[in-house]
Amino acid sequence: xxxxxxxxxxxxxxxxxxxxxxxxxxxxxxxxxxxxxxxxxxxxxxxxxxxxxxxxxxxxxxxxxxxxxxxxxxxxxxxxxxxxxxxxxxxxxxxxxxxxxxxxxxxxxxxxxxxxxxxxxxxxxxxxxxxxxxxxxxxxxxxxxxxxxxxxxxxxxxxxxxxxxxxxxxxxxxxxxxxxxxxxxxxxxxxxxxxxxxxxxxxxxxxxxxxxxxxxxxxxxxxxxxxxxxxxxxxxxxxxxxxxxxxxxxxxxxxxxxxxxxxxxxxxxxxxxxxxxxxxxxxxxxxxxxxxxxxxxxxxxxxxxxxxxxxxxxxxxxxxxxxxxxxxxxxxxxxxxxxxxxxxxxxxxxxxxxxxxxxxxxxxxxxxxxxxxxxxxxxxxxxxxxxxxxxxxxxxxxxxxxxxxxxxxxxx
Amino acid sequence: xxxxxxxxxxxxxxxxxxxxxxxxxxxxxxxxxxxxxxxxxxxxxxxxxxxxxxxxxxxxxxxxxxxxxxxxxxxxxxxxxxxxxxxxxxxxxxxxxxxxxxxxxxxxxxxxxxxxxxxxxxxxxxxxxxxxxxxxxxxxxxxxxxxxxxxxxxxxxxxxxxxxxxxxxxxxxxxxxxxxxxxxxxxxxxxxxxxxxxxxxxxxxxxxxxxxxxxxxxxxxxxxxxxxxxxxxxxxxxxxxxxxxxxxxxxxxxxxxxxxxxxxxxxxxxxxxxxxxxxxxxxxxxxxxxxxxxxxxxxxxxxxxxxxxxxxxxxxxxxxxxxxxxxxxxxxxxxxxxxxxxxxxxxxxxxxxxxxxxxx
Numbered sequence: 001x002x003x004x005x006x007x008x009x010x011x012x013x014x015x016x017x018x019x020x021x022x023x024x025x026x027x028x029x030x031x032x033x034x035x036x037x038x039x040x041x042x043x044x045x046x047x048x049x050x051x052x053x054x055x056x057x058x059x060x061x062x063x064x065x066x067x068x069x070x071x072x073x074x075x076x077x078x079x080x081x082x083x084x085x086x087x088x089x090x091x092x093x094x095x096x097x098x099x100x101x102x103x104x105x106x107x108x109x110x111x112x113x114x115x116x117x118x119x120x121x122x123x124x125x126x127x128x129x130x131x132x133x134x135x136x137x138x139x140x141x142x143x144x145x146x147x148x149x150x151x152x153x154x155x156x157x158x159x160x161x162x163x164x165x166x167x168x169x170x171x172x173x174x175x176x177x178x179x180x181x182x183x184x185x186x187x188x189x190x191x192x193x194x195x196x197x198x199x200x201x202x203x204x205x206x207x208x209x210x211x212x213x214x215x216x217x218x219x220x221x222x223x224x225x226x227x228x229x230x231x232x233x234x235x236x237x238x239x240x241x242x243x244x245x246x247x248x249x250x251x252x253x254x255x256x257x258x259x260x261x262x263x264x265x266x267x268x269x270x271x272x273x274x275x276x277x278x279x280x281x282x283x284x285x286x287x288x289x290x291x292x293x294x295x296x297x298x299x300x301x302x303x304x305x306x307x308x309x310x311x312x313x314x315x316x317x318x319x320x321x322x323x324x325x326x327x328x329x330x331x332x333x334x335x336x337x338x339x340x341x342x343x344x345x346x347x348x349x350x351x352x353x354x355x356x357x358x359x360x361x362x363x364x365x366x367x368x369x370x371x372x373x374x375x376x377x378x379x380x381x382x383x384x385x386x387x388x389x390x391x392x393x394x395x396x397x398x399x400x401x402x403x404x405x406x407x408x409x410x411x412x
Numbered sequence: 413x414x415x416x417x418x419x420x421x422x423x424x425x426x427x428x429x430x431x432x433x434x435x436x437x438x439x440x441x442x443x444x445x446x447x448x449x450x451x452x453x454x455x456x457x458x459x460x461x462x463x464x465x466x467x468x469x470x471x472x473x474x475x476x477x478x479x480x481x482x483x484x485x486x487x488x489x490x491x492x493x494x495x496x497x498x499x500x501x502x503x504x505x506x507x508x509x510x511x512x513x514x515x516x517x518x519x520x521x522x523x524x525x526x527x528x529x530x531x532x533x534x535x536x537x538x539x540x541x542x543x544x545x546x547x548x549x550x551x552x553x554x555x556x557x558x559x560x561x562x563x564x565x566x567x568x569x570x571x572x573x574x575x576x577x578x579x580x581x582x583x584x585x586x587x588x589x590x591x592x593x594x595x596x597x598x599x600x601x602x603x604x605x606x607x608x609x610x611x612x613x614x615x616x617x618x619x620x621x622x623x624x625x626x627x628x629x630x631x632x633x634x635x636x637x638x639x640x641x642x643x644x645x646x647x648x649x650x651x652x653x654x655x656x657x658x659x660x661x662x663x664x665x666x667x668x669x670x671x672x673x674x675x676x677x678x679x680x681x682x683x684x685x686x687x688x689x690x691x692x693x694x695x696x697x698x699x700x701x702x703x704x705x706x707x708x709x710x711x712x713x714x715x716x717x718x719x720x721x722x723x724x725x726x727x728x729x730x731x732x733x734x735x736x737x738x739x740x741x742x743x744x745x746x747x748x749x750x751x752x753x754x755x756x757x758x759x760x761x762x763x764x765x766x767x768x769x770x771x772x
Binding site: 038040041049052053056057060077078079081083084085086088089092093095096107108111112114115119130178179180183184186187 | 461462466469562572573574576588590663664667669674706709724729733
């Protein structure tokens, strides 16, 4: 290439960059800045594309209604494509903009950012993204899981199994994606099995999790399991549904933890195939909640079409994220006044009591010792072309889970 | 009147053997180092940890990319296991400093050595197989290392396979913010950079190049292929290990999910875009791959909101994917303009300005 052309291209590029940089520098006062990462392009884009609009819509709704005690929230979303490097960059960008509350997206990114949250005293919330050990707020004061961790999900799943008739000698299989997130609840499962005298076996599905015929065959034909707890991500939940169906295993005996229970998992397996499948949720599903109705109304008032995702599993989790962030900021302003700091927002999270948002959330109560808020979940079942509530909010084996949290807090 | 030399004429052996043979090149290199040393000052005075963190991740990637270029670019052995070797170094450093309270420098050195041993072991197949076949063998290395970290509790440290480390401290100075961490990483980068420059023009480096260009011919003229192929793996994975260990101290956590297959492929992309067989190319490639997505993210959103007046929330999905399209397009564009990478482009610019304004 001719050097002269090259230099021209570079000059134009530099001008464009400079211009847009100057434009974005314009800032407004009297705002409370919060931020979060998102993954709309990476490994979990199907989740990100629904969760993140949920957060944005809720923040928008709060601002439409006059903000928090009269102050607008400016929510900065940063795309990271599920990469740790970009997660760090996103964190630093939100911090630089003055963020006082953050959503951390993705298990490896949550782990990588934990030291930064602790040092900078900016609370990060990680609903569904792991860090079961961060339930103990005395050891991890700035990390808030705020939704049932994998340990609590396992405890709840095992309680459901027990309430549904499992007894000593019952055979329970745990099929999981073989990565840290998948293995996190493993020892809780084994411990409860031992305590209850179940005959338990675990089945690892190696990444990328698209091949599990032998594991499912093993579970259904050799082990002849009575119950299955599944903890799969990405494409694998839909494949597991198809495999269980193929082997004639009743899907209402399969309890999936929270990342295997979205509409797109069911869609990929086929609604017909997935009838009866049980999925665990930490936020309600559907549009029958006052807050979701308000969002629908907001769209209609603006004369815009309501996106199909509103009310879906992951969208509602995004609303949960936005709502908890806003509630913590509100409590921080109400109790400690302006200016809002990370520390005040942390105290705000710890002041959340029985916050249900009209049934979308479980009766969440966060304390210093319990950043998880009680470990509540709800089972939903695939019936017809809908995901309908199968149980009410419940939690189980709290003693076991809390003991594990205590043990983890003692570890270096 | 400024006089300029019309060619490279050396009158002494020392001059001929110097790393930079031209006074101008030496001055440029010194100025670049000085610039790198002073880089944090404006950012520090502006309190901008954000940009510093971006620079830090680029520096970390550059060290790894230089290492991979020694193996792929100079010796011609394709490796898709670079991320795995980085993970080996990262966990070695993390285990030593969290469980045995070893200081930072010991951790980094151990990270390099452990990765070197692992890398040399997985380099053994390179004696028999070449090209794409070797790529698959190193892919296996990547997966084996990931699996091992994931499943051997002593290495991974439990179900989460994560190990926390403290902020590194040297002579009582704790490296606890982005600016200090930059000065922690910079010496390693300079060592890696000038070490690689000197390595590739030594006897060993020439042997690497001979192996790359035609290994049978190299063997005939007396290059011990067994030795040099393994040496290339050893040096390359030592770099990877050091980069992995530094990454661990930078994030204060070792987690193998930071070093997955996609990371290995990113490193290959860096050296291909930067220029195979070029040390500065590795650095330019690392800057390209790491900086461009962030610059795009900052500009595309800004342009959409301020120029077109479209709020982010309405077009977030489109913008996120649009950035990927632009990113991919730019990679293709740069490679189409100059298939030999950014290093070649930089070389062309230099050559042009050597004779400017009176080119012939």
